Structures are given as structure tokens and as C-alpha cells.
Amino acid sequence: MSERLRSRDLVFLTEETPSAPRHNATIEIFAPGPEGFSHDRLLELVEDRIAFVPRYRQRVISVPGGLANPVWVDDVDFDLGYHVRRSALPRPGSLDQLRELVARIVSRPLDRQRPLWEIYVVEGLADGQVALLYKTHQVLVDGLETVDLGQMLLDTGPERAIAPEDQVWRPGRPTTPASLLLGAVRDTLGHPTTAFDTARATAGGALRTAQGARQGVARVVNAIAGRQVEVTPISGPLSFQRRIVVAATPLASYRTVRAAHGGTVNDVILATVTGGLRSWLMTRGQSLGGLRHIRALVPVSVFDDDLTPTSLGSPVGAHYVDLPVAEPSPVVRLHQVSYSFQAHTETGRAVGADRLAAIAGFAPTTFHAVGARVAASAPRNAFQLTITNVPGPQSSLFAAGAQMVASYPVPSLLPGHALAIGVTSYDGQVFYGLTADRDLVPDADVFGQCLVEALEELLDTAIGARARAPRGKKRPARAEPSRPR
Numbered sequence: 001m002s003e004r005l006r007s008r009d010l011v012f013l014t015e016e017t018p019s020a021p022r023h024n025a026t027i028e029i030f031a032p033g034p035e036g037f038s039h040d041r042l043l044e045l046v047e048d049r050i051a052f053v054p055r056y057r058q059r060v061i062s063v064p065g066g067l068a069n070p071v072w073v074d075d076v077d078f079d080l081g082y083h084v085r086r087s088a089l090p091r092p093g094s095l096d097q098l099r100e101l102v103a104r105i106v107s108r109p110l111d112r113q114r115p116l117w118e119i120y121v122v123e124g125l126a127d128g129q130v131a132l133l134y135k136t137h138q139v140l141v142d143g144l145e146t147v148d149l150g151q152m153l154l155d156t157g158p159e160r161a162i163a164p165e166d167q168v169w170r171p172g173r174p175t176t177p178a179s180l181l182l183g184a185v186r187d188t189l190g191h192p193t194t195a196f197d198t199a200r201a202t203a204g205g206a207l208r209t210a211q212g213a214r215q216g217v218a219r220v221v222n223a224i225a226g227r228q229v230e231v232t233p234i235s236g237p238l239s240f241q242r243r244i245v246v247a248a249t250p251l252a253s254y255r256t257v258r259a260a261h262g263g264t265v266n267d268v269i270l271a272t273v274t275g276g277l278r279s280w281l282m283t284r285g286q287s288l289g290g291l292r293h294i295r296a297l298v299p300v301s302v303f304d305d306d307l308t309p310t311s312l313g314s315p316v317g318a319h320y321v322d323l324p325v326a327e328p329s330p331v332v333r334l335h336q337v338s339y340s341f342q343a344h345t346e347t348g349r350a351v352g353a354d355r356l357a358a359i360a361g362f363a364p365t366t367f368h369a370v371g372a373r374v375a376a377s378a379p380r381n382a383f384q385l386t387i388t389n390v391p392g393p394q395s396s397l398f399a400a401g402a403q404m405v406a407s408y409p410v411p412s413l414l415p416g417h418a419l420a421i422g423v424t425s426y427d428g429q430v431f432y433g434l435t436a437d438r439d440l441v442p443d444a445d446v447f448g449q450c451l452v453e454a455l456e457e458l459l460d461t462a463i464g465a466r467a468r469a470p471r472g473k474k475r476p477a478r479a480e481p482s483r484p485r
Contacts, residue, residue, distance in 0.1 A: 017415070059115050061073050106410055278454075407431055
């Protein structure tokens with residue numbers, strides 16, 4: 001049975017361009033168990049778990065004439081081997097080589113003629129490690145009807161959990177233009193919301209076309225007048241290629257800073273990002289006099305009856321925070337970021353980080369996807385940077401008997417945004433994943449190093465504060481706020 005796309009989902013397809021593909025990705029690294037970790041073992045695991053997320057066997061089909069929104073239909077030619085791909089690095093492959101491979105893969109849009117996801121098994125890493133790269137379209141994972149496949153593949157122990165019963169999948173009847181038209185007429189007459197959704201999608205498309213035309217005229221006028229469209233360090237017209245930077249840091253360092261200065265682990269992470277941005281901008285010779293702060297959109301989980309809840313429980317909304325990159329003191333930066341989130345926490349709408357971390361499976365992959373949808377739906381000129389920060393379980397997880405030792409989010413770039421940051425905490429570590437435009441941010445590696453140094457700077461202040469504090473006294477710490485933070 002087919003399901004029609006909602007207008008709010010259709011926008012993720014209609015606004016996709018070759019320079020701004022709308023998919024999210026995650027890099028997971030595994031230490032093979034006694035039986036190893038191979039492409040064949042992963043195929044078996046995906047085939048077992050995909051029954052829980054049937055949309056991964058469906059593709060999007062448009063209705064002739066645009067009489068109604070497109071529909072999800074079973075892919076009668078579904079080929080699991082096409083979606084679960086095998087790749088390798090020259091042994092012993094380094095993390096830098098893996099990043100370069102990932103950057104090339106995530107730069108390519110997904111094939112619209114097939115289900116909108118891919119998984120790459122990357123072999124050849126040093127010490128026999130294997131990496132998985134998940135790549136899923138934003139229209140596919142909404143957190144409501146469908147969670148990220150990465151959430152379904154991980155187990156709490158080396159033994160693979162077996163599905164309750166074997167389910168043999170059989171696709172529905174092939175879809176024809178006539179059946180699509182008949183279904184559109186039936187839905188329009190029988191369900192008034194279908195006509196409303198179609199009208200809204202059509203109006204939205206016309207509005208986006210008009211906006212695009214106005215922007216094109218503005219570019220021509222600026223060119224004739226000899227003016228250039230403003231390009232900031234983290235904004236500008238995107239190229240077709242990306243850079244990927246990753247960093248792993250100990251969770252204990254953030255807890256030490258929190259204990260010394262108050263606030264939450266989330267505050268310390270955002271203060272670390274702020275310090276990293278500041279140092280990186282200074283390496284570029286950027287004057288901070290005119291750039292007092294960078295406004296970031298940080299998706300957060302909230303209790304809110306006006307928002308649509310996810311299948312993981314709470315809905316996710318947008319929270320804006322000004323990152324004080326011009327402030328020289330790391331402690332003052334931390335307190336300024338903390339103040340923004342303290343106001344959010346005191347509303348009583350915040351969902352505790354421990355509650356999110358306890359969700360079954362590996363929920364961060366789904367929350368990152370939902371957070372990306374929230375950012376994509378926000379006014380583009382309301383913020384300059386997206387940061388999704390999601391807490392994960394603090395114990396080891398496994399796939400096909402192999403232990404996951406790292407999980408790096410790979411966020412997508414919005415049009416005009418040259419940088420996006422994803423953060424996942426898992427098993428005693430905090431993993432950063434940075435996506436940057438290859439041309440606009442050629443020094444993305446420098447920013448990654450600045451992040452690590454910013455954390456070290458905060459940690460130094462915490463150790464100094466602890467040494468000066470009277471014995472037995474501690475600064476108060478707030479309860480962890482909502483995350484995907």
C-alpha cells in the first residue's frame with residue numbers, strides 16, 4: 001500500500017540541489033570480533049533488521065501532472081546489494097584516508113530512482129578495524145514514521161539479537177501512471193487534507209521559484225554594479241564537494257569543566273565549539289571587532305504539545321544561541337553560553353539528556369537526522385551555523401559481533417552555509433563530525449585542531465579553579481538539558 005508524502009516532507013526533495021544534497025551521514029568504526037566483520041555479515045544483519053523499517057524498501061514516485069503529492073511505493077526491483085556497498089582503503093588505512101573517501105561519497109546526491117539510502121562497508125583500516133558509512137535522505141528519516149537504520153543495527157552485546165519471527169518480504173503490485181492518477185483522484189475526493197497538501201505544495205513551489213528568480217536578478221544587478229555578494233568565513237555559494245573533519249575527545253574532560261564552573265556538559269561542548277571558532281578565525285587573520293558572535297541553531301528535545309512528537313518520544317525544536325567568538329576568556333564564554341540554555345531549562349520544557357541517552361538502540365543517528373530537518377525548515381537568514389549535539393549510551397554497542405569504538409556524525413550543509421557541526425557522546429567519549437565546503441573552507445583541518453585545543457584551554461581553567469577552591473566546596477551544576485542539544 002502506498003503512502004503520500006506530506007508537504008512538509010516534499011520540501012526536502014524540491015529544495016535539493018547538486019551543491020546542497022539533502023542527506024545525512026554517520027561514520028561508525030568497529031573493532032572486529034573473533035569472527036571478523038565482513039560485507040556478507042553486514043548484509044545478513046541489514047536483511048534481518050530492515051523488516052522493522054519498511055520504508056527502506058520504498059522509493060518516491062511522482063504523480064503525472066502533479067495532481068497530488070508524490071507517493072512512497074515498494075521498489076519491486078529492490079536490490080539489497082546495491083544499497084550495502086563494499087569499499088576499501090590501502091592497508092593500513094588511516095583516518096585521514098577514510099575522511100577523504102567519506103567526503104567524496106557524501107558529496108554525491110542519492111539516486112532518486114531507488115530507495116534513498118546507502119551503507120558503505122570500508123575495510124582496510126589500521127588494526128583490522130572496519131568503518132560503516134550510513135547515508136540517508138532527509139525525506140526518509142523523519143523520526144515519526146521511520147528511524148535511522150543505524151539505530152536498528154546495533155546490539156548491547158556481541159551476540160546478535162534475532163528478530164521475533166522471520167518475515168519474507170514481498171513487494172506490492174507495480175505502480176502504473178494510471179494507478180497513480182486513480183489514487184490521486186480517490187485521495188483528493190475522499191481526504192480533504194490531500195487537496196490541501198497538494199495546493200500547499202504547489203504554492204510553496206511557486207514561492208520558491210519566485211524567490212529564486214529574485215535572488216538571480218539580485219546577483220545580476222550586483223555583478224553589473226561591480227558588487228560581490230558578501231561571503232563570510234562560514235557562508236557563501238557552495239561548491240559540489242565537501243571536506244570532512246573528525247575529532248574524538250574524552251567525556252571526562254567535559255565533566256571536569258562542568259564540576260569546576262557549573263552548567264552542563266552541553267554548555268561545555270558549545271563553549272568548546274565557540275573557542276574553536278575563535279581560534280580558527282584568528283588563524284585566518286579575521287578581525288573579531290565586527291564579528292562579535294556567531295548565531296547557531298541548536299536543535300533541542302522539548303515537551304511541547306504544539307510540536308509533532310517523534311517516535312522516540314519528545315518533539316525536537318529549534319533553539320538559537322549566540323556563540324561569543326569575540327570574548328577572549330574561555331570561562332566567560334562558557335558562562336554566556338550556559339546562560340542561554342539555563343533560560344531554556346527553566347521553562348520546564350527541556351527533556352533530560354539521560355532520558356535521551358537511555359532510548360533503545362543507538363538513537364543519536366535518528367536525532368541527528370531530525371535535527372537536520374529542523375534546521376532545514378528554519379528561516380535561512382536567522383542563523384549562520386547548525387550544531388546538533390546528541391547524547392548516546394555510555395556502554396559499548398555491537399554490530400554483527402564487532403564492537404563499535406567510534407561514531408562520528410556527518411551533517412549536511414544548508415545552501416549558503418559553509419560549515420555544519422555534529423556531536424555525539426558515546427561510551428566515555430565525545431565525537432565531533434564537521435562538514436565543510438571544500439572551496440570555502442580549505443583549512444577545515446585547522447578548525448578541527450582548534451576544537452581540541454579549545455577543550456584543553458577550558459580544562460586548564462577547571463584544574464586551576466579546583467586548586468583554588470576551598471576544600472569540600474563545589475560549584476553547583478545544572479541538570480543536563482534537552483539534547484539533540
